[in-house]
Amino acid sequence: MRAAKKLRPDWWDPTGARHGGLPTYWWRGAPDGLMTRRQLRAAGLRPGGQDIAAQVVWRRRRRVQVAYLYRVDLAKPKRLVTTAQLIALDRAIAARRTCPTCRVVRGYCIPLSLGECVGCAYPDATEHDAAPDSLLERQAA
Numbered sequence: 089m090r091a092a093k094k095l096r097p098d099w100w101d102p103t104g105a106r107h108g109g110l111p112t113y114w115w116r117g118a119p120d121g122l123m124t125r126r127q128l129r130a131a132g133l134r135p136g137g138q139d140i141a142a143q144v145v146w147r148r149r150r151r152v153q154v155a156y157l158y159r160v161d162l163a164k165p166k167r168l169v170t171t172a173q174l175i176a177l178d179r180a181i182a183a184r185r186t187c188p189t190c191r192v193v194r195g196y197c198i199p200l201s202l203g204e205c206v207g208c209a210y211p212d213a214t215e216h217d218a219a220p221d222s223l224l225e226r227q228a229a
Contacts, residue, residue, distance in 0.1 A: 113157075115146035122157040129166070136164030 187205035
């Protein structure tokens with residue numbers, strides 16, 4: 089049977105006295121109201137320029153890992169992508185998918201190793217391309 093993991097008392101510092109004023113908690117020991125960047129992102133929020141409120145410290149494979157925590161009440165909503173940004177991304181993706189030899193937009197990015205689409209690089213091979221979707225069409229769906 090596997091022994092229980094020991095919690096390290098030096099990682100429990102809610103006042104921040106031992107860690108330069110930054111409150112420190114162990115894994116799953118942080119109070120409510122604090123979230124990591126990933127947790128904020130999953131909740132549709134972003135840190136919004138606020139300073140780090142605390143940190144979580146844990147050991148993983150003999151290395152000490154740190155995750156910074158941010159206050160949820162100071163977090164701001166995620167920014168939405170503008171139509172102009174989507175149009176620019178569509179153009180950039182279309183440029184990466186356009187073969188310079190035959191000028192056809194493929195359903196995949198043109199391999200840098202070939203410099204052209206697979207059909208132009210290997211004319212005897214059969215192609216199975218699908219037309220690329222537009223980012224604007226995907227967002228509207």
